[in-house]
Amino acid sequence: MASSGSSIFSSVVAEVDGVGIVEHVSEFYFPDESYCGLEHSSKHRCPGHDRVPARRVAWGGANTGRRFFGCPLDLPDECHWVVWVDPPPPLHDALAFEYLHAELEQSWMRSHKMQKQNMELLKKNLALKKKLRERDEMLLVLALLFVGMCVVVFLVL
Ligand SMILES: [Zn+2]
Numbered sequence: 001m002a003s004s005g006s007s008i009f010s011s012v013v014a015e016v017d018g019v020g021i022v023e024h025v026s027e028f029y030f031p032d033e034s035y036c037g038l039e040h041s042s043k044h045r046c047p048g049h050d051r052v053p054a055r056r057v058a059w060g061g062a063n064t065g066r067r068f069f070g071c072p073l074d075l076p077d078e079c080h081w082v083v084w085v086d087p088p089p090p091l092h093d094a095l096a097f098e099y100l101h102a103e104l105e106q107s108w109m110r111s112h113k114m115q116k117q118n119m120e121l122l123k124k125n126l127a128l129k130k131k132l133r134e135r136d137e138m139l140l141v142l143a144l145l146f147v148g149m150c151v152v153v154f155l156v157l
Pocket of ligand 1: 046048050051071072073079
């Protein structure tokens with residue numbers, strides 16, 4: 001889950017207005033009960049919908065845990081706009097979060113790949129079980145034929 005605007009190398013500061021730094025980027029966020037709802041005291045309105053901004057906590061990359069105001073709508077309707085409430089993290093924290101999220105992303109990809117492999121193995125397992133069942137049925141038919149022939153031979157003799 002990489003955030004397009006969270007890279008410490010790509011942040012574009014568009015405007016400083018005294019309340020916070022406004023960036024025309026989109027941030028991923030996670031639900032945080034201690035910081036949620038609408039920020040009615042803000043003089044900002046989201047540029048795409050002219051709505052009172054929502055309180056968000058960033059998730060992903062260098063800004064993880066940083067509070068901001070953003071569009072109150074959810075993706076894909078959300079407009080790309082952020083007002084930071086907290087200052088940027090110290091560089092070593094930002095780098096640590098970047099590293100952690102890169103590792104997390106790698107883990108998710110490995111997990112996804114393993115789930116796919118697991119599904120393939122399940123399909124192969126089902127196919128093998130079907131073959132086994134068909135072979136058992138064939139053996140049963142052959143056994144019945146053999147018994148039938150033995151009975152016929154016994155009756156003839
Ligand atoms: Zn909006």
